[in-house]
Amino acid sequence: MTAITEEMASPQDGGEAGTPPDEGSGRLGPPSWLALGFLLPALLLLGALVVYPIIYTAIRSLFDATGKKMVGLDNYTAIFTDHDSLTAVRNTAIWVVVAPTVVTILGLLFAVLTERIRWSTAFKMVVFMPMAVSFLASGVIFRLVYEQDPSMGVANAVVTSVHDTFDGGSRYPGASVRDGDKSPDVAQAGAVTTRTPVQAGQTALLPLVGVKPENLPKKPTPAKAPQAAAGGISGLVWFDFTKGGGGTLNSPDATEAGLGGMKVQAVSASGKVVGSTTTKDDGSFLIKKLPAGAYTLKLPKDNFTAAYGGVDWLGSTLITPAIIASYLWVWAGFAMVLIAAGLAAIPRDALEAARVDGATEWQVFRRVTIPLLAPVLTVVFVTLLIYALKVFDLVFIIGGGDPNASVLAMRMWTESFGGGNNQGAGSAVAILLFLLVVPAMLFNLRRFRQENR
Amino acid sequence: MQKGTQMQARGFWATAVTAGLLVATAACGGSDDKTSDSSSSGAGGQELKGVTIEVAAKWTGVEQQNFQKVLSAFEKKTGAKVNYASTGENTDAYLGPRLQAHQPPDVAILPQPGLVAQYAKKNDLKPLSADVTATIDANYTPYWKQLGSVDGKAYGVLVKAAYKSIIWYRTKAFDDAGVQPPADWASFTKAAQTLSDAGSTPFELAAGSGDSWTLTDWFENVYLSQAGPDMYDKLTKHEIKWTDPSVTKALQALVQIWGKSNMIAGGSAGALQQKFDASVTDTFGKNKAAMVYGGDFAAANIGTTSAKVGTDAKVFAFPKAGTTTPAVLGGDTAVAMKDSKGAMALIKYLASPEAGTVWAKGGGYISPSKNVKPDAYPDALTKQLVSQLQAAGDSARYDMSDQTPAAFGGTPGQGEWEDLRALVKNPGDIKGAQAKLESDAAKAFK
Numbered sequence: 001m002t003a004i005t006e007e008m009a010s011p012q013d014g015g016e017a018g019t020p021p022d023e024g025s026g027r028l029g030p031p032s033w034l035a036l037g038f039l040l041p042a043l044l045l046l047g048a049l050v051v052y053p054i055i056y057t058a059i060r061s062l063f064d065a066t067g068k069k070m071v072g073l074d075n076y077t078a079i080f081t082d083h084d085s086l087t088a089v090r091n092t093a094i095w096v097v098v099a100p101t102v103v104t105i106l107g108l109l110f111a112v113l114t115e116r117i118r119w120s121t122a123f124k125m126v127v128f129m130p131m132a133v134s135f136l137a138s139g140v141i142f143r144l145v146y147e148q149d150p151s152m153g154v155a156n157a158v159v160t161s162v163h164d165t166f167d168g169g170s171r172y173p174g175a176s177v178r179d180g181d182k183s184p185d186v187a188q189a190g191a192v193t194t195r196t197p198v199q200a201g202q203t204a205l206l207p208l209v210g211v212k213p214e215n216l217p218k219k220p221t222p223a224k225a226p227q228a229a230a231g232g233i234s235g236l237v238w239f240d241f242t243k244g245g246g247g248t249l250n251s252p253d254a255t256e257a258g259l260g261g262m263k264v265q266a267v268s269a270s271g272k273v274v275g276s277t278t279t280k281d282d283g284s285f286l287i288k289k290l291p292a293g294a295y296t297l298k299l300p301k302d303n304f305t306a307a308y309g310g311v312d313w314l315g316s317t318l319i320t321p322a323i324i325a326s327y328l329w330v331w332a333g334f335a336m337v338l339i340a341a342g343l344a345a346i347p348r349d350a351l352e353a354a355r356v357d358g359a360t361e362w363q364v365f366r367r368v369t370i371p372l373l374a375p376v377l378t379v380v381f382v383t384l385l386i387y388a389l390k391v392f393d394l395v396f397i398i399g400g401g402d403p404n405a406s407v408l409a410m411r412m413w414t415e416s417f418g419g420g421n422n423q424g425a426g427s428a429v430a431i432l433l434f435l436l437v438v439p440a441m442l443f444n445l446r447r448f449r450q451e452n453r
Numbered sequence: 454m455q456k457g458t459q460m461q462a463r464g465f466w467a468t469a470v471t472a473g474l475l476v477a478t479a480a481c482g483g484s485d486d487k488t489s490d491s492s493s494s495g496a497g498g499q500e501l502k503g504v505t506i507e508v509a510a511k512w513t514g515v516e517q518q519n520f521q522k523v524l525s526a527f528e529k530k531t532g533a534k535v536n537y538a539s540t541g542e543n544t545d546a547y548l549g550p551r552l553q554a555h556q557p558p559d560v561a562i563l564p565q566p567g568l569v570a571q572y573a574k575k576n577d578l579k580p581l582s583a584d585v586t587a588t589i590d591a592n593y594t595p596y597w598k599q600l601g602s603v604d605g606k607a608y609g610v611l612v613k614a615a616y617k618s619i620i621w622y623r624t625k626a627f628d629d630a631g632v633q634p635p636a637d638w639a640s641f642t643k644a645a646q647t648l649s650d651a652g653s654t655p656f657e658l659a660a661g662s663g664d665s666w667t668l669t670d671w672f673e674n675v676y677l678s679q680a681g682p683d684m685y686d687k688l689t690k691h692e693i694k695w696t697d698p699s700v701t702k703a704l705q706a707l708v709q710i711w712g713k714s715n716m717i718a719g720g721s722a723g724a725l726q727q728k729f730d731a732s733v734t735d736t737f738g739k740n741k742a743a744m745v746y747g748g749d750f751a752a753a754n755i756g757t758t759s760a761k762v763g764t765d766a767k768v769f770a771f772p773k774a775g776t777t778t779p780a781v782l783g784g785d786t787a788v789a790m791k792d793s794k795g796a797m798a799l800i801k802y803l804a805s806p807e808a809g810t811v812w813a814k815g816g817g818y819i820s821p822s823k824n825v826k827p828d829a830y831p832d833a834l835t836k837q838l839v840s841q842l843q844a845a846g847d848s849a850r851y852d853m854s855d856q857t858p859a860a861f862g863g864t865p866g867q868g869e870w871e872d873l874r875a876l877v878k879n880p881g882d883i884k885g886a887q888a889k890l891e892s893d894a895a896k897a898f899k
Binding site: 084147148149174176178179209211212213216239241242244245309312314315399400401402406414417418419420421422 | 543545546571628629630632647651652653722723725858860865866867
């Protein structure tokens with residue numbers, strides 16, 4: 001669309017330049033037929049490449065998929081009734097509201113702040129750099145940034161390492177009891193308990209399965225059934241799986257590994273924790289000094305909580321904000337450079353006069369800088385708005401076709417080429433998009449013209 | 454050759470140069486080499502001299518090189534010149550505008566039979582000549598001929614198949630857990646549970662929105678196995694509804710795997726973002742899972758890891774979930790878009806066991822033709838797959854989602870892809886998934 005904006009702007013500018021400033025004086029320029037002659041190739045090209053496609057798209061949008069049957073406005077009503085199209089409309093609305101606003105604010109912040117630092121050019125260059133990367137490449141970059149696996153996605157790597165700093169994670173994530181009712185222990189709300197209460201002075205067996213190989217020590221200590229101890233409960237927690245299969249279920253075999261470092265609690269009949277300990281490397285434990293009675297042994301939940309997997313960036317709720325964030329990364333530099341140029345053009349005396357009058361820095365910024373910058377801010381905002389309306393590449397690459405990320409431009413493509421195979425419906429979306437972009441375009445055109453006067 | 458030069462520039466140059474040289478020598482030698490052609494009208498090997506044929510297909514890289522070997526064999530045989538045009542991933546987006554401009558390629562190789570029907574209805578395809586249909590009758594079972602036909606007229610022939618009824622597994626994980634490759638669904642889920650007990654995650658599932666075709670393949674294998682080929686054909690044509698109890702049964706079986714977070718690497722959140730390529734490389738390169746679904750073509754992905762196909766990575770037949778042994782194929786159909794002499798001759802050649810044998814030698818290829826013998830294939834794995842496929846005989850079926858309208862079965866983010874993906878996200882809601890599948894199918898089949 002910018003191409004169109006520029007192209008539409010240029011013949012008009014040319015036309016104005018060609019008009020003699022004063023009708024009374026003799027013509028200095030070439031006669032108008034000659035001017036028209038020179039303009040003709042450009043006009044023909046414009047007609048063929050811009051005007052004709054627009055008109056044809058409008059007509060095509062009134063026909064069905066085959067292009068033979070007129071369906072009136074059905075394609076348009078479908079946009080607002082079909083679930084996937086509605087999602088696209090909703091997402092485009094979010095884009096239009098959020099993206100230009102945040103980018104403009106961010107650009108303004110950068111511009112104002114860099115004005116005061118020494119290495120501002122270097123800083124500006126770094127912020128502007130993403131503009132030099134193609135959208136497709138930016139999309140690929142952010143697709144990787146948002147990768148779910150923390151070992152690949154930077155975003156989740158940061159989130160998980162911050163999370164793990166405060167909450168170390170567990171020793172045996174994913175481990176649990178064997179399915180079925182024959183094992184002496186049962187899973188209970190994430191924790192593992194003995195199936196039947198254990199008397200003090202007895203031993204307890206707590207077999208576990210599903211221990212990830214990476215969580216076992218390099219040289220596992222073989223599990224060994226413990227001796228009963230008077231006045232306490234001894235027991236064994238071990239990985240009840242013989243490598244290669246086989247082995248006796250629910251009893252420790254010589255090749256099976258004990259699970260060290262496991263927290264064990266003895267819970268009395270009233271539900272109170274009366275003793276706790278941690279297993280040794282061979283998986284054995286002893287909870288001493290227990291009064292006679294029956295206890296349930298419990299391996300608390302925090303032994304098994306799965307490692308924190310990070311944020312589901314590309315899940316159905318966060319995907320649009322995540323893509324908008326990548327848009328920020330690309331466009332913040334553009335906004336910053338334009339606004340910085342505007343900032344440089346602000347008359348210094350206005351700022352100084354305000355400071356002399358005792359205004360605080362914030363007041364100067366709020367009451368002087370911003371009003372003086374308003375024209376630039378508007379141009380930046382409107383330009384970004386146009387880009388946000390027609391955003392496609394980032395959504396296509398990062399979203400990978402996820403309907404939760406879809407926007408109008410994406411929908412236009414899906415409907416007509418990407419599988420929908422209905423150019424009629426696609427054209428209707430295109431026209432809708434066009435109608436949304438036109439006011440913004442006209443606004444920008446008017447501004448440009450006013451500035452040129 | 455144009456394409457070949459571009460390829461070299463792209464960086465596969467070492468291999469491409471060799472292939473290019475091969476093609477070049479073949480082209481030069483063409484005029485001296487009078488191969489006798491029994492089926493032609495006796496004009497010898499040069500009856501198409503001076504004819505230029507354009508063929509469009511989506512293959513790139515090694516697949517393209519292998520195909521070009523077949524093309525150069527054809528050039529040598531007939532004297533015609535064949536130009537290869539790459540359609541890119543979206544065949545319809547490439548062919549649509551060319552058809553509208555009345556400038557289609559002579560022969561196009563379509564990745565979905567759904568496209569055959571779509572183009573045939575618009576009269577964009579030329580019916581195959583009697584000569585070609587005779588070749589098809591001689592080499593294919595009737596189902597495959599019917600697949601390329603619309604309203605009783607044959608338009609296309611499946612020239613390259615992808616075998617989709619296999620599960621890849623990591624032998625080390627199976628050995629560690631003491632598990633044998635399972636043959637039926639019950640032992641399949643039991644094996645998965647044992648693997649999980651042993652501490653390795655049983656499956657990688659590629660359910661990212663751009664890759665959820667793997668989910669449709671899972672479904673097709675289970676459904677074909679449980680409901681049988683006749684019901685499969687009915688559901689393909691939407692003659693029975695997706696709310697049918699047979700579909701419920703298949704989805705229930707699938708949810709036994711898809712719905713358990715300990716069965717899938719990364720849980721359902723991880724699976725919902727997973728891409729197919731990564732699901733294979735994560736399984737064999739990073740040992741994240743023990744099994745992964747993928748057609749024969751997954752071998753190419755495994756090749757990028759340090760795992761070796763045949764020793765570290767093996768396949769077993771997709772387990773029987775019912776009475777039929779599932780054999781689901783995908784593949785590419787050659788159609789004629791122009792009524793030229795060369796177009797028919799090329800299709801006829803591609804349908805012949807002769808072309809299949811040349812093609813098979815390059816690897817990464819399975820012929821749907823019953824007359825390309827397992828011995829023609831270079832490796833043991835493909836031989837295993839081909840004998841599996843040929844054993845399935847008449848009950849082998851073409852990928853269902855590829856036969857339905859693209860809006861339902863072939864588009865990322867909508868239709869069957871997204872509905873099955875929603876089931877992975879929310880495995881408890883089989884009824885809701887079926888209702889959504891039915892409403893999407895009804896819309897697409899309208």
